[in-house]
Every structure is written in structure tokens, then in C-alpha cells.
Amino acid sequence: MNSVGVERRPFPLSFSVQQAQGVWTVTASAARACELADLLMAAASGPVAVVSLETNSYLDETWHSLRPSLIAGELGVPCTVHPLGPWASGTHGLAEEILVMDGNQLPRFLDDTWSPYELTLIDLPIDVAPEELDALALALGTAGADEVILGRLGDSSRLWFSGHDDCYVLLETRDSGLPAAVLARLLALMAGSAVAALTGEPASCVPEPGRWLPERLMATAPHWIGALDTVTEDLVTIRLAALPRPWRLDVPFPQRADLTVALDVRDGTWRQSSCLLP
Numbered sequence: 182m183n184s185v186g187v188e189r190r191p192f193p194l195s196f197s198v199q200q201a202q203g204v205w206t207v208t209a210s211a212a213r214a215c216e217l218a219d220l221l222m223a224a225a226s227g228p229v230a231v232v233s234l235e236t237n238s239y240l241d242e243t244w245h246s247l248r249p250s251l252i253a254g255e256l257g258v259p260c261t262v263h264p265l266g267p268w269a270s271g272t273h274g275l276a277e278e279i280l281v282m283d284g285n286q287l288p289r290f291l292d293d294t295w296s297p298y299e300l301t302l303i304d305l306p307i308d309v310a311p312e313e314l315d316a317l318a319l320a321l322g323t324a325g326a327d328e329v330i331l332g333r334l335g336d337s338s339r340l341w342f343s344g345h346d347d348c349y350v351l352l353e354t355r356d357s358g359l360p361a362a363v364l365a366r367l368l369a370l371m372a373g374s375a376v377a378a379l380t381g382e383p384a385s386c387v388p389e390p391g392r393w394l395p396e397r398l399m400a401t402a403p404h405w406i407g408a409l410d411t412v413t414e415d416l417v418t419i420r421l422a423a424l425p426r427p428w429r430l431d432v433p434f435p436q437r438a439d440l441t442v443a444l445d446v447r448d449g450t451w452r453q454s455s456c457l458l459p
Contacts, residue, residue, distance in 0.1 A: 194371050194407035195428035198360045198399055202332045207360050208427050209350040212367055214300055217350065218291040220363060224356040225284040225304035226339045232303060232321060233276050238295035249280050258282060258290045263314045272322045274301045274343065279314055281305065300344040306337050329353060364395035372417040372444045375409050387444060390451035394442060397453065408434050410441060418443045
């Protein structure tokens, strides 16, 4: 996805982080679930439950999404299925069944051969009981729109992820390192897409910046928006601006960037310009 809105503006990088109750909440774009699967796997403390899944990549004869368990079967991903029943149908963030899989299966399940437009997953304690899955579904289904999901679950889960349109990212984590890892991945994805467009290749792998860069950005401001600036065979520059609140679709890129980050394509190093914030 490279444009947004009826004006077809270039799609920005957006990133926001907040911390409360020992939980870091991140909203971000643009990243597909498959591009974050390894980070989610590393942050999960045990098995992972897929509690909601919709896609146009796997459809039945009535043009509806296949059940999550059938999709996992198509992908050859071993899992157990916990049925919730019709009461969960139509409940935001829930499907009629929960898939429970080993956390290391996430990259295999979220590979780049398909695209979910609605995906919610959460990590679980080892050997979770069926009644605990029912209680989990009830907690997720009755959570308020602005409520911290992990805050309702005690210490039993360390990661909750929700992806919309396989582009927008919303996650909660008890892993303090995951927000910086996600921001580093977003910067690399934006730079890599620019290099791929320039060379005409379908994809381009570029190195992620070191932890110092995303941590410095988060220490400077909690909400950022970014757009491509200079793109050559040797250099990719991304303009970044701090926002007073998380980015929304109707917010254009500010006239002045607060700082820039640049990738030297040849040697794979990242650097940051002087910050213009007061």
C-alpha cells in the first residue's frame, strides 16, 4: 500500500508509543503482519492464540473467509482448535474459534503468500486450559475501546497484536524492547521499498538501524510521522516530524520536518540529522 485517502497522498510511516500499567502500547503503519512475525514471535512468552482472522486470500464457495483452522491447515501449521460458538460471531476482535499454536510457528503461519485484513493474536501461558481460553475470549470481547487489554489479564500474557488491512499495527507488550524493534523495522521497510522502487526489483533487503536510533526518537517524542525525501542508489533519506497525538488518516505531513534519518545504501549504515525540536 503506497497511497492513502481520496487524494492519493503517499502513505507515511507512523509510530506512537505510550506506557501505562507496565504495558507499552504501540500504534503504527505501514507494516504487514508477515513483516513483523519474527518480532512478535520473539516477544511472546509461550504459545500464541489467534483469536480473530479475516482474509480475502482464502475463501470458501460462498466467498467468505475460511475458518482460521482451515487456513492453518492449508499452510501446514500445527495447532489446536478451541471453538467459541456463534456468540463470538460479530464480536470485534474475536472469531468463532481460537487457534493455539507454538509461538515459533508464527513466521510460518504469517508468511508472505497471503494477506489478513483483520488479525488479532495474544500469547498464552504454557498448557492453557480450555476454560481459561473461554475466560480470555470473554475478557477480549468485553474490553472497552480505549482499555489496555493486557491490563485486564494480569501477568498471564506479554503480547497482544491487532492488525487491520494488513497495514495498520496496534500492539501491547510487556517487553520494553519491542517498541524500538518495531520502529527500527518500519524505518527499514520504508527505505527498502524506496530502493526496490528505484531498482525495479519486487523487494529489497536493507539493514535495520541500530537500537540507538529508535530509542533516541522515542526519547525525543512519543508520536512520529515520516515520509521519503531523497532517494538515490547511494542514499535514502526519511523526513520525520513529531506530532502532538497519534497520526490519523486525515493528518497530512507537516510542512517542516523536525529531523531526518538517512541510510547509506552502499555500506548499510544509518545516521540522524540534528533535531530541530525545541
